[in-house]
Amino acid sequence: xxxxxxxxxxxxxxxxxxxxxxxxxxxxxxxxxxxxxxxxxxxxxxxxxxxxxxxxxxxxxxxxxxxxxxxxxxxxxxxxxxxxxxxxxxxxxxxxxxxxxxxxxxxxxxxxxxxxxxxxxxxxxxxxxxxxxxxxxxxxxxxxxxxxxxxxxxxxxxxxxxxxxxxxxxxxxxxxxxxxxxxxxxxxxxxxxxxxxxxxxxxxxxxxxxxxxxxxxxxxxxxxxxxxxxxxxxxxxxxxxxxxxxxxxxxxxxxxxxxxxxxxxxxxxxxxxxxxxxxxxxxxxxxxxxxxxxxxxxxxxxxxxxxxxxxxxxxxxxxxxxxxxxxxxxxxxxxxxxxxxxxxxxxxxxxxxxxxxxxxxxxxxxxxxxxxxxxxxxxxxxxxxxxxxxxxxxxxxxxxxxxxxxxxxxxxxxxxxxxxxxxxxxxxxxxxxxxxxxxxxxxx
Amino acid sequence: xxxxxxxxxxxxxxxxxxxxxxxxxxxxxxxxxxxxxxxxxxxxxxxxxxxxxxxxxxxxxxxxxxxxxxxxxxxxxxxxxxxxxxxxxxxxxxxxxxxxxxxxxxxxxxxxxxxxxxxxxxxxxxxxxxxxxxxxxxxxxxxxxxxxxxxxxxxxxxxxxxxxxxxxxxxxxxxxxxxxxxxxxxxxxxxxxxxxxxxxxxxxxxxxxxxxxxxxxxxxxxxxxxxxxxxxxxxxxxxxxxxxxxxxxxxxxxxxxxxxxxxxxxxxxxxxxxxxxxxxxxxxxxxxxxxxxxxxxxxxxxx
Ligand code: B12
Ligand code: SF4
Numbered sequence: 001x002x003x004x005x006x007x008x009x010x011x012x013x014x015x016x017x018x019x020x021x022x023x024x025x026x027x028x029x030x031x032x033x034x035x036x037x038x039x040x041x042x043x044x045x046x047x048x049x050x051x052x053x054x055x056x057x058x059x060x061x062x063x064x065x066x067x068x069x070x071x072x073x074x075x076x077x078x079x080x081x082x083x084x085x086x087x088x089x090x091x092x093x094x095x096x097x098x099x100x101x102x103x104x105x106x107x108x109x110x111x112x113x114x115x116x117x118x119x120x121x122x123x124x125x126x127x128x129x130x131x132x133x134x135x136x137x138x139x140x141x142x143x144x145x146x147x148x149x150x151x152x153x154x155x156x157x158x159x160x161x162x163x164x165x166x167x168x169x170x171x172x173x174x175x176x177x178x179x180x181x182x183x184x185x186x187x188x189x190x191x192x193x194x195x196x197x198x199x200x201x202x203x204x205x206x207x208x209x210x211x212x213x214x215x216x217x218x219x220x221x222x223x224x225x226x227x228x229x230x231x232x233x234x235x236x237x238x239x240x241x242x243x244x245x246x247x248x249x250x251x252x253x254x255x256x257x258x259x260x261x262x263x264x265x266x267x268x269x270x271x272x273x274x275x276x277x278x279x280x281x282x283x284x285x286x287x288x289x290x291x292x293x294x295x296x297x298x299x300x301x302x303x304x305x306x307x308x309x310x311x312x313x314x315x316x317x318x319x320x321x322x323x324x325x326x327x328x329x330x331x332x333x334x335x336x337x338x339x340x341x342x343x344x345x346x347x348x349x350x351x352x353x354x355x356x357x358x359x360x361x362x363x364x365x366x367x368x369x370x371x372x373x374x375x376x377x378x379x380x381x382x383x384x385x386x387x388x389x390x391x392x393x394x395x396x397x398x399x400x401x402x403x404x405x406x407x408x409x410x411x412x413x414x415x416x417x418x419x420x421x422x423x424x425x426x427x428x429x430x431x432x433x434x435x436x437x438x439x440x441x442x443x444x
Numbered sequence: 445x446x447x448x449x450x451x452x453x454x455x456x457x458x459x460x461x462x463x464x465x466x467x468x469x470x471x472x473x474x475x476x477x478x479x480x481x482x483x484x485x486x487x488x489x490x491x492x493x494x495x496x497x498x499x500x501x502x503x504x505x506x507x508x509x510x511x512x513x514x515x516x517x518x519x520x521x522x523x524x525x526x527x528x529x530x531x532x533x534x535x536x537x538x539x540x541x542x543x544x545x546x547x548x549x550x551x552x553x554x555x556x557x558x559x560x561x562x563x564x565x566x567x568x569x570x571x572x573x574x575x576x577x578x579x580x581x582x583x584x585x586x587x588x589x590x591x592x593x594x595x596x597x598x599x600x601x602x603x604x605x606x607x608x609x610x611x612x613x614x615x616x617x618x619x620x621x622x623x624x625x626x627x628x629x630x631x632x633x634x635x636x637x638x639x640x641x642x643x644x645x646x647x648x649x650x651x652x653x654x655x656x657x658x659x660x661x662x663x664x665x666x667x668x669x670x671x672x673x674x675x676x677x678x679x680x681x682x683x684x685x686x687x688x689x690x691x692x693x694x695x696x697x698x699x700x701x702x703x704x705x706x707x708x709x710x711x712x713x714x715x716x717x718x719x720x721x722x723x724x725x726x727x728x729x730x731x732x733x734x735x736x737x738x739x740x741x742x743x744x745x746x747x
Contacts, residue, residue: 082666082669082670082673083662083666084666084667084669084670238484238744239484239490242483242484242485242724243484243485243486246482246485247485272743272744273740273744275713275716275717275720275740276716276720276744279717279720279721279724280724283665283721283724283725284724295709295713296706296709297702297706297709297712297713297714298713298717300698300710300713301657301713301714301716301717301718302717304657304714304717305657305661305717305721307658308657308658308661308662308665309665311662313662313663313666343658343659347697350697370660376625432697432700
């Protein structure tokens with residue numbers, strides 16, 4: 001189990017020398033307790049205490065980086081079983097597979113798609129992460145060639161999938177310096193594979209069907225000097241995957257088996273329904289998901305599910321309150337009221353920009369709650385509106401005193417008029433109807 | 445100490461529908477609940493049902509579904525039959541959208557539609573009213589009476605309007621969907637209110653409210669996990685099976701604005717990801733609106 005800050009503190013030198021980068025030993029202990037600092041940062045700790053604390057203060061799931069440069073992904077470093085307990089931090093990397101038996105063009109087209117496809121949601125660009133190259137040709141040179149076609153690891157992170165040692169040697173000669181993920185070490189081949197992973201400093205997947213075998217393999221590879229490991233629970237059914245992944249995460253979080261404290265690897269293509277497997281991986285603890293090419297519809301839904309799952313439940317994605325000009329508004333342009341929940345802002349911004357209608361968008365602070373939710377929860381009030389009008393100097397921007405409010409905020413009409421002295425116009429409920437409404441109703 | 449699984453808190457078993465032997469006319473009835481662990485994680489009997497939603501007035505139904513089902517949308521009986529026979533739904537959820545119209549008073553139709561849909565299907569039935577308590581007390585009385593003994597699942601009871609649903613359930617032996625807005629404590633309170641009204645605990649299914657994927661689903665997902673964890677920790681007021689209806693999904697922007705050739709694919713992908721995630725979070729019944737989503741969910745659950 002995790003240790004409390006005070007218990008950790010007892011084992012530190014208590015000199016407050018600051019060499020760890022923290023002002024006091026206690027401050028360092030507090031960071032260690034939540035898995036946010038590395039025991040190695042204190043040079044003066046005695047070796048016995050270090051061994052003891054090292055085990056209990058590292059993050060329960062090790063952080064592993066795949067790839068190098070801008071598009072590299074770091075997974076793991078998670079602290080809870082359920083997102084409502086705090087939050088999940090590192091969304092799984094989604095790697096689209098190609099085979100070395102495919103024609104070059106097909107490989108190129110998948111790689112281009114992974115590189116370029118972007119799903120834009122609430123101000124964030126959601127992307128696929130990398131390419132998984134499968135060695136199915138039985139030919140080491142062809143495997144290396146395909147790895148090269150896939151960018152060789154210079155742009156997108158790669159997963160190298162093979163069961164052939166010469167294949168790995170050839171592929172790593174091409175891509176080895178860019179931290180590709182190697183799949184997979186099994187009971188039969190772990191020694192030479194661990195040696196290769198160590199030589200190139202690459203992360204390595206270990207694959208076995210039971211927790212005991214996984215832990216044993218991970219222990220062996222770690223012992224052979226490979227620090228960055230992933231666990232492939234090799235399950236044949238989604239039910240099996242969810243049950244096993246849950247058990248792995250639990251034993252990592254509870255620190256009952258240190259050799260299971262690594263991110264999980266899931267090959268979604270081996271299940272009957274790829275979308276279901278991708279969803280299961282996103283929801284239940286996968287760090288890397290390898291998948292066959294996804295349709296545009298599936299890709300959008302999958303990336304949105306991943307974004308939703310990894311949003312901090314305590315902090316909805318928000319935009320800064322203020323008054324935002326849309327389509328170059330003048331002094332006659334309407335003022336529209338909305339809330340600071342990102343989803344709301346980007347939804348209505350989309351419709352307004354498409355309509356080319358100039359307006360001033362006044363965003364008030366509802367602590368990131370949507371219109372309907374903030375009205376229901378009392379977070380959107382006449383006082384907040386009055387304060388925002390004043391604070392952002394809206395009266396100085398326009399010559400009129402008309403405020404268009406969302407249809408769902410209609411119950412606040414009278415109160416806002418009383419509190420602000422502005423006249424309120426109730427807009428439509430659905431932002432999709434906003435352009436038509438402005439077209440018809442907006443005349444100053 | 446040996447661990448005896450029968451001592452562990454479990455989700456309450458709820459029987460939906462009634463066969464002839466049980467006092468109804470269904471060819472099958474279903475038991476849901478009985479889990480003693482997390483979804484798909486052992487001590488889980490795997491009782492998961494997929495419902496297809498249909499309605500009696502398609503005017504406000506998502507265009508993508510209307511286009512797909514064509515003429516069926518104008519005839520609840522045929523639609524219900526297709527849901528079961530052609531699309532493979534475990535059960536049908538009949539929405540009385542007609543009752544949402546202002547000034548609605550065609551109550552006799554409610555009874556006859558209920559009878560016709562029951563006759564067209566062999567499996568249990570879920571019925572949704574209008575959201576207006578005054579209209580609903582009559583809607584639920586009529587459909588409740590028409591389906592007496594069938595153990596219908598009636599929805600939706602909410603904190604400020606649960607009496608009409610509860611009354612019909614009690615009078616005619618039906619079950620209740622208890623809906624609360626994404627909040628564990630409100631879900632619990634509503635169950636207590638229903639109990640105090642006399643609705644037996646094995647006739648309640650919790651609906652924690654499902655936001656659409658990308659539009660609040662993460663809150664719904666987490667609240668389902670929390671309800672399930674509370675129940676497994678022994679909170680009997682939350683130990684009911686859950687139903688999830690990610691039905692808003694088909695009206696989100698991504699689906700509405702998809703190019704025509706991609707509309708079905710987009711609708712099914714978004715609905716499928718949400719529905720499957722709801723099962724992972726602990727739902728026993730998930731209701732969807734696109735027929736193709738039903739087929740895919742059924743296949744995944746069989747695997
Ligand atoms: C996710 C969610 C939550 C999340 C909050 C998420 C968030 N960041 O806001 C949580 C779980 C925290 C939550 C809590 C509550 N919720 Co809530 N929630 C939802 C849900 C599912 C989605 C909300 C959402 O994201 N909508 C999407 C955004 C984009 O919508 P929007 O901001 O309203 O913007 C749209 C329009 O308003 C319009 N618009 C926006 N700005 C402008 C500006 C102008 C000028 C115009 C013209 C139009 C316009 O365009 C947008 C797109 O069409 C809704 C159900 C639903 N389908 O809406 C319930 C819902 C809003 N919640 C509800 C309730 C009751 C609550 C609670 C009071 C329950 C409780 N626990 O006590 C609390 C209140 C919060 C608090 N205590 O402060 C009810 C409200 C009932 C009502 N009609 O009043 C709803 C409708 C659910 C229900 N059917 O019961 N909720
Ligand atoms: S480096 Fe070690 S001894 Fe110095 S303040 Fe940090 S924890 Fe204390």
